[in-house]
Amino acid sequence: MIFAVAEAKGPDVGVSELARTLGMSKTVVHRVVRTLAAADFFSFDERTRRYRLGPGAVSVGLxxxxxxxxxxxxxxxxxxxxxxxxxxxxxxxxxxxxxxxxxxxxxxxxxxxxxxxxxxxxxxxxxxxxxxxxxxxxxxxxxxxxxxxxxxxxxxxxxxxxxxxxxxxxxxxxxxxxxxxxxxxxxxxxxxxxxxxxxxxxxxxxxxxxxxxxxxxxxxxxxxxxxxxxxxxxxxxxxxxxxxxxxx
CATH class of the missing domain: 3.30.450.40 (GAF domain)
Structure with missing residues (x-):
């Protein structure tokens, strides 16, 4: 999931795009990204309803x-x-x-x-x-x-x-x-x-x-x-x- 967001063409990605990329249901993807967002691995934009890598993922990468x-x-x-x-x-x-x-x-x-x-x-x-x-x-x-x-x-x-x-x-x-x-x-x-x-x-x-x-x-x-x-x-x-x- 983290790799899919990191490799997305744009700076952020939506649940539907992730579901298509990973071949998973939107329900499962939504549950996983919310969990990762709570742990700061993803940042969620309330306005666009899209996700991007968060500070947790950046820290792990560094x-x-x-x-x-x-x-x-x-x-x-x-x-x-x-x-x-x-x-x-x-x-x-x-x-x-x-x-x-x-x-x-x-x-x-x-x-x-x-x-x-x-x-x-x-x-x-x-x-x-x-x-x-x-x-x-x-x-x-x-x-x-x-x-x-x-x-x-x-x-x-x-x-x-x-x-x-x-x-x-x-x-x-x-x-x-x-x-x-x-x-x-x-x-x-x-x-x-x-x-x-x-x-x-x-x-x-x-x-x-x-x-x-x-x-x-x-x-x-x-x-x-x-x-x-x-x-x-x-x-x-x-x-x-x-x-x-x-x-x-």
Missing amino acids: AAMAQMEVPRIAQPYLERLVASTRETATLSVRYGMQRMYLTQVLSPQEIHMSVQLGRLYPLYAGASSKAILAALDDEEIRDYLAKQPLAPLTPITIQDPERLREELEVIRSRGYAVSLGERQQGAASVAAPVYEATGRVYGSISVCGPVGRLGVGKVEEYGALVREAAAEVSRQLGHRSGDRNVRA
Whole structure:
């Protein structure tokens, strides 16, 4: 229905036209468009009795465009991270109370990390996930920890909610998260949150590689690099460092 209105020849469309286009009865079409109009997906002109796309549809479209645009914006920063660290760099996006990898630039080294794009991961384990979780507000974190079992993904996954809360405070303080085998044995990562123009967390940028190559000194060095890269991508998305981050 929304696509039919969006693809109409004119700026607006009537119920009869929609019914003919979709091969549906006018009664059904009228009921559906009224529901969508109530949700702001359509705007209804009382004078002409015709519908056009509303602010809700526009917001969804802009959000979808942003999702497609962010990997392009992040690409040069991921490439710079790989050039600086010689490890794999990734971009993750928050998906509700989970997250997924959107894109990656692989390490040039023979032994390197490669992530699975599009797969959902929990927010309590791994640097990319914890960077996002730490960027949420306190109430949302409390709600998440109250509902989400901290099931062990590896022997060193944090399973104590209080310990995880303490870890999130450290992440907020230094600006990046660290994981040394929490989500995947033998894998290490350092990640920082990426923010939208609204101040809400979009996702995270990470550098990841074998645990043996990411020692304490490297963690601090790479942490500073991913924090800077994430801040640059956030600025490209319209976020300003002086803005109050909306952790939601």
